[in-house]
Amino acid sequence: MTHKYYEFFCPVKVIAGKAALEHIPFELTGLAAKRPMIITDKGVRAAGLLDPVIAACEESGLEIVSIYDDVPPDSSTTVVRDIAKVYRKEKCDSIIAVGGGSAIDTGKAVNILVSEGGDDIAKYSGAGILKHPLKPFFVVPTTAGTGSEVTSIAVITDEKKGVKLPFSSSFLLPNAAIIDPRMTLTLPPHITAATGMDALTHATEAFTCMAKNPLSDAYATAAVKKISQSLLKVLDNPKDEDGRLELAQASTMAGIAFSNSMVGLVHSLGHATGAICHLPHGLCMSLYLPYVLEFNLEDIRGPLGELLLYLEGPEVYSATPASRRAEASISAIRKLRDALYKRCQLPRTLKETGKVLESQLESIAEMALDDGSIMFNPKEVSLEDAMAVLRRAWA
Amino acid sequence: MMLSKRLQPMIFQARRAYVELMFQVMGRALQAISEVDDITRNETRTLPVGFLFEMQVMPNGPKLIVEHTGDGCLYFHGDSAPRPVDLSIQFKHIAHAFLVLSFQEKTSVAFANDRMLVDGDVSLAVRMTRVLNRLETFILPKLVAQRAVKEYPADLHLPNKLMNAARIYLKVATNLVETARA
Numbered sequence: 118m119t120h121k122y123y124e125f126f127c128p129v130k131v132i133a134g135k136a137a138l139e140h141i142p143f144e145l146t147g148l149a150a151k152r153p154m155i156i157t158d159k160g161v162r163a164a165g166l167l168d169p170v171i172a173a174c175e176e177s178g179l180e181i182v183s184i185y186d187d188v189p190p191d192s193s194t195t196v197v198r199d200i201a202k203v204y205r206k207e208k209c210d211s212i213i214a215v216g217g218g219s220a221i222d223t224g225k226a227v228n229i230l231v232s233e234g235g236d237d238i239a240k241y242s243g244a245g246i247l248k249h250p251l252k253p254f255f256v257v258p259t260t261a262g263t264g265s266e267v268t269s270i271a272v273i274t275d276e277k278k279g280v281k282l283p284f285s286s287s288f289l290l291p292n293a294a295i296i297d298p299r300m301t302l303t304l305p306p307h308i309t310a311a312t313g314m315d316a317l318t319h320a321t322e323a324f325t326c327m328a329k330n331p332l333s334d335a336y337a338t339a340a341v342k343k344i345s346q347s348l349l350k351v352l353d354n355p356k357d358e359d360g361r362l363e364l365a366q367a368s369t370m371a372g373i374a375f376s377n378s379m380v381g382l383v384h385s386l387g388h389a390t391g392a393i394c395h396l397p398h399g400l401c402m403s404l405y406l407p408y409v410l411e412f413n414l415e416d417i418r419g420p421l422g423e424l425l426l427y428l429e430g431p432e433v434y435s436a437t438p439a440s441r442r443a444e445a446s447i448s449a450i451r452k453l454r455d456a457l458y459k460r461c462q463l464p465r466t467l468k469e470t471g472k473v474l475e476s477q478l479e480s481i482a483e484m485a486l487d488d489g490s491i492m493f494n495p496k497e498v499s500l501e502d503a504m505a506v507l508r509r510a511w512a
Numbered sequence: 513m514m515l516s517k518r519l520q521p522m523i524f525q526a527r528r529a530y531v532e533l534m535f536q537v538m539g540r541a542l543q544a545i546s547e548v549d550d551i552t553r554n555e556t557r558t559l560p561v562g563f564l565f566e567m568q569v570m571p572n573g574p575k576l577i578v579e580h581t582g583d584g585c586l587y588f589h590g591d592s593a594p595r596p597v598d599l600s601i602q603f604k605h606i607a608h609a610f611l612v613l614s615f616q617e618k619t620s621v622a623f624a625n626d627r628m629l630v631d632g633d634v635s636l637a638v639r640m641t642r643v644l645n646r647l648e649t650f651i652l653p654k655l656v657a658q659r660a661v662k663e664y665p666a667d668l669h670l671p672n673k674l675m676n677a678a679r680i681y682l683k684v685a686t687n688l689v690e691t692a693r694a
Contacts, residue, residue: 122625244629283634328624379624487635492623497663 123330125377126287129267133296133366135358138169141213141255142177144293148253150211152182154204156224157215161259162186164303170215170257183207188216192223193274194282197238201230211253214291215300218263218398221256225271225289228254239275239282247286256291259300261364262312262399264319264372266294296369298362306352306461309364311399313348314457316340316368317450318383318402321410323374324424325417326381327493333378336370341427343367348453352460381494382485383409386506389484394473403454403463404470408509410447412502416495418443425449468512478507527610532574534613535567537684538647539576539588544683545647546586548676553584555643564589565640566597569609570629588687599632599640615652615659619644650676 132140145153153174157167162184171181185200204212204227212231214224229241232251241247256266265271271284304312320340323333343363351360386409387401396404410421422442426434428449437445457463467473482503485491491498545552559565559580568575577589577597603609608627611617619641622628630637648660649668658664 122627124626243631245631326624327620328626487638489630489634489638492620492638492641497661 123328123332123377125330125332127267127290127373127377128287129290130293131267131296131369132293133369134362135298137295137297138173138257138299139176141170141257141295142174142179144255145179145211145253148211148292150253151179152207152209153179153211153213153253153255154183154185154200154207154209155181155213155215156188156200156227157184157186157220158188158190158217159186161216161220164259166259166300166303167215169297169299170213181213182209188220188223190219191274192219192226193276194238195276197223197226197230197273198236200227201236204231211255213255213257215257215259217258217260218265221258221263221265222271222273224254224256224291226273226284228252228289229284238273238284242282242284244283244285246284247288249288251288254291255293255295257295257297257300258365258368260304260308260312261301261361261368262315264316264368264375266291266296267369267372268376270376294369296362296365298358298365301361301365302356302358304355304361306355307463308399309351309355310348310457310461310463311397311403312368313344313351313364313399314403314406314454314463315399316364316371317344317348317453318387318406319371319375319380320344320367321406321424321450322380322383323371323378325410325413325420325495326379327495328378329420330378333374336374337378338424338427340367340371340374341424343370345428345430345449345453349456349460352457379493380490381409382412382491382496382498382503382506384490385485385488385494385498386481386503386510388488388490389481390467390473392484393477393481394470396470396472400464400470403457404465404467404510405506407447407450407454408506410450411509412506413494413496414443414447421446428453466512467507467510475511478504478511482507524606528574528606531569531606531609531613535574535576535591536688538567538613538644539578539590540684540687541647541651541680542576542578542643543586543588543687544680545643545650545676546584547683548679549646549650552643552646555584555639555646556580556586557584559636559639560598563599563636564593564595564597565636566593566600567603568600569603569606573603573606573609597632599630599636601637601640602629602631603627604629615656618660618662620662647680649673651680 212224214221228251258266269287269289273282320337324337344367347360347363383405386405390401425442425446454465464470561582563580566577575591577593578586581587612622645661649657
């Protein structure tokens with residue numbers, strides 16, 4: 118009798134490619150929504166990324182009733198409450214989040230308040246609290262990395278208590294994710310690199326951690342292939358629309374993969390480093406990925422070796438003996454990091470970031486041990502193990 | 513076919529009784545290990561005093577509740593909590609609890625397989641899972657413990673294991689007798 122078991126769930130309609138934004142009015146109308154509110158941040162607005170979204174809606178006679186463009190990088194309960202107030206005052210009936218992880222998480226949290234009622238988002242924190250579908254919710258990602266458009270979680274900071282509130286429910290998933298290459302075309306090189314490595318880490322951990330399953334594997338491998346083939350090309354030619362679309366799709370696919378198979382030690386260390394040293398999440402992923410793979414090597418030799426096909430292509434894969442493929446996959450990731458460093462100085466070690474002190478490593482290790490994702494790392498991690506990985510990532 | 517149908521209720525009953533018994537033993541053993549093992553106490557010491565931890569089978573199945581009473585010490589409350597619990601790890605079905613408690617599925621695999629839900633602070637759930645793993649490595653024979661935990665600790669040698677296991681079992685037995693007398 119088999120002992121294998123898995124669950125896989127992704128009800129998000131993915132609308133991707135050329136003129137994808139122009140599908141928003143039709144899709145909203147299909148959900149009987151007529152008064153959408155846009156939630157975004159100042160950076161997105163300043164970059165002119167809202168213009169094509171607004172134009173696409175107005176051209177179809179759909180008025181954007183309200184735009185909130187002041188979402189901070191770390192969204193808070195106060196911001197969520199304020200946006201919900203505007204939503205109610207303007208009698209909106211749907212939400213379009215345009216931006217990166219913070220704008221999307223804020224959109225998810227606002228959707229809870231405006232659908233369930235009340236002003237206190239904290240009371241909906243936790244897993245499985247929501248029991249009903251929420252208002253129509255669309256996401257337009259402007260980075261290609263977080264995968265938040267297909268995840269059922271959101272994190273909002275409670276400023277008064279100084280804690281991060283997690284929200285987890287399948288009802289947080291948007292009705293549609295709109296992946297349009299225009300939205301990532303102007304992303305600066307270092308953000309393109311860091312978010313690309315974020316997506317690569319999502320896919321790699323999804324494919325090598327404990328909750329991997331056949332469906333998440335399919336998304337993970339496809340994402341790794343797209344990132345390997347397109348990341349450097351896009352950095353060399355930032356206006357490459359096809360390449361940008363490939364990266365944006367890879368990010369969504371990696372998001373689907375990891376939200377159904379979870380992640381491991383790279384994320385545990387990355388979350389802790391982000392909290393203690395305030396480094397961007399994608400950069401943290403890039404810093405730790407090869408060292409964690411080396412640490413996990415003997416437990417993930419099989420799947421990691423398979424990834425070589427998607428990282429380096431069939432010629433390299435077939436020319437590499439099966440027993441060396443896992444190591445070759447790690448080398449391919451190191452090579453990619455070197456290339457990113459050469460192109461946009463994306464740091465490869467903690468020391469190169471200039472923002473981490475060696476004396477902080479122990480606090481990072483201790484915090485990482487209590488991170489939820491460590492549960493799904495294929496190998497047990499002790500404090501000494503975490504410190505050893507951090508020392509290797511140091512310089 | 514008919515026989516297996518007739519036996520089924522008995523099997524279900526036996527499974528439930530086993531899970532109830534294991535929760536009773538584990539609850540007492542958690543209290544005991546927090547009294548005899550420094551490494552466990554280092555883990556539990558950082559829990560808030562009065563912190564209530566529950567393991568439960570959904571929807572209203574067997575449960576165990578322990579409280580951190582301070583300085584890393586845990587107290588077993590049986591299956592009723594004096595107030596709302598702070599952290600609950602819930603098996604979705606008694607069959608899933610049986611898989612884990614009969615060591616057919618590791619705790620970490622059960623999490624990965626979505627057999628359990630965490631209601632509360634996930635970082636504290638990770639900590640409590642480490643405590644449960646530590647307990648299992650002490651009280652189970654190495655061959656069984658290897659089936660229960662992700663990795664059997666290389667630095668846990670037989671004399672240390674036997675000594676601590678004996679102290680934990682003695683405390684569990686004493687506690688069981690005291691409960692029976694009361």
